[in-house]
Amino acid sequence: MGHxxxxxxxxxxxxxxxxxxWKNWHSSQQETRRNALKTAIKAVYxxxxxxxGYRRIDAFLRFILNTEVGxxxxxxxxxxxxxKSRMVRKSYKKPTTTTDTPQKPNLMKNLDDLSGVLTTDITxxxxxxxxxxxxxxxxxxxxxRVVSYGLSSEMTKEFATSVVVKALRANGQPKMIxxxxxxxxxxxxxxxxxQNAGIDHSYSRKGHPYDNARIESFHSLIKRELIYHExxxxxxxxxxxxxxxxxxxxNERINSRIEWLEAx
Numbered sequence: 001m002g003h004x005x006x007x008x009x010x011x012x013x014x015x016x017x018x019x020x021x022w023k024n025w026h027s028s029q030q031e032t033r034r035n036a037l038k039t040a041i042k043a044v045y046x047x048x049x050x051x052x053g054y055r056r057i058d059a060f061l062r063f064i065l066n067t068e069v070g071x072x073x074x075x076x077x078x079x080x081x082x083x084k085s086r087m088v089r090k091s092y093k094k095p096t097t098t099t100d101t102p103q104k105p106n107l108m109k110n111l112d113d114l115s116g117v118l119t120t121d122i123t124x125x126x127x128x129x130x131x132x133x134x135x136x137x138x139x140x141x142x143x144x145r146v147v148s149y150g151l152s153s154e155m156t157k158e159f160a161t162s163v164v165v166k167a168l169r170a171n172g173q174p175k176m177i178x179x180x181x182x183x184x185x186x187x188x189x190x191x192x193x194x195q196n197a198g199i200d201h202s203y204s205r206k207g208h209p210y211d212n213a214r215i216e217s218f219h220s221l222i223k224r225e226l227i228y229h230e231x232x233x234x235x236x237x238x239x240x241x242x243x244x245x246x247x248x249x250x251n252e253r254i255n256s257r258i259e260w261l262e263a264x
Contacts (some may be wrong), residue, residue: 006063019065022166037069038077042055045083048252051225053085054078084174086229101186106211107202114142116175117202117210120149120164122155122184123219125238133238135222136160138167138177139193141214146246147171151239160184168197176203178212222249 003047009019044060045052052060054075060065061074065074078084095252103138108117125133134155138147148167152159161184164177177194179185181203204211226245 003066012040012047014040014043019067034077037073038066038081040065041074041077042081042083045078048054048248049069049226050083050086056085086225100185101181103181104186104201104203104207106178106205107176109211116139117178118147118164118167118171118174119178119215120167120185121150121180121212121215121219122160122162122182123223125223125227126230127235127238128233133235134159134231135219135238135242136163137215137218138163138171139215139218140171144214144218145250149242149246151235153235154183155235157184157187161187161190164190165193173197174199176200176202178204180204180209180212181206213221218249 001067005125006016007018009016018039041057047096055071055073057078058069058071058074061069083183108114108119111117119137119141122134122136125135127133131153132155134152136152136159137147137149138146140147148163148170150159150163153226168174177199179190179201184190185201185203188198191201209216222242222245226241230241232241
């Protein structure tokens with residue numbers, strides 16, 4: 001993955017001697033190795049804010065630190081240290097929006113090749129005072145990456161459009177953008193922006209959010225891995241938190257594209 005071992009160890013605050021203790025262990029040094037592994041596991045766990053479960057920590061040790069371990073041993077050592085992935089399933093009652101616009105075509109549903117397609121959606125984040133902050137994201141499903149995002153205290157057509165314009169400036173012109181049938185995305189402002197850029201617009205069916213499954217999955221992840229664990233007083237608190245997560249998701253997160261890695 002292009003990581004220098006010395007740089008990774010420094011970022012995790014792991015001593016080189018600790019690394020080589022478990023890297024070069026012998027059977028007579030089993031307890032020494034277990035203690036060294038515990039140090040590494042706890043460092044990986046803390047650096048990633050408790051998001052990783054034992055399978056992803058095992059993957060980190062294997063693929064980043066090039067260390068032969070097993071997920072069963074990592075699970076055992078994490079239990080000894082009372083470390084568990086903090087991912088949770090939680091929800092709150094969110095505001096609803098409606099549109100009277102007749103259903104428009106889903107151009108993405110029959111595509112085998114998603115290159116040249118971007119998807120966009122808006123999700124909800126609640127502050128401690130129960131006000132809402134809205135997170136709009138543009139996502140590239142083929143490469144599973146965030147192209148652009150924005151936060152606002154109002155869910156308007158201007159807000160939804162601005163995040164897409166930001167994506168076009170950063171990513172060039174896709175052949176298609178897919179969204180739901182929300183009023184922001186069927187507005188003349190949003191539609192006109194795509195038409196002027198020569199971009200086709202594909203739509204999820206009303207009441208079928210999983211027509212836009214990749215971006216729905218990303219929004220679900222950021223909530224379960226981060227947002228549901230935080231208490232936000234202001235939109236600036238949310239902004240700092242989301243900025244950290246998007247950077248981590250892009251550059252650090254071990255994901256399911258490692259073939260043998262199951263979700264944890």
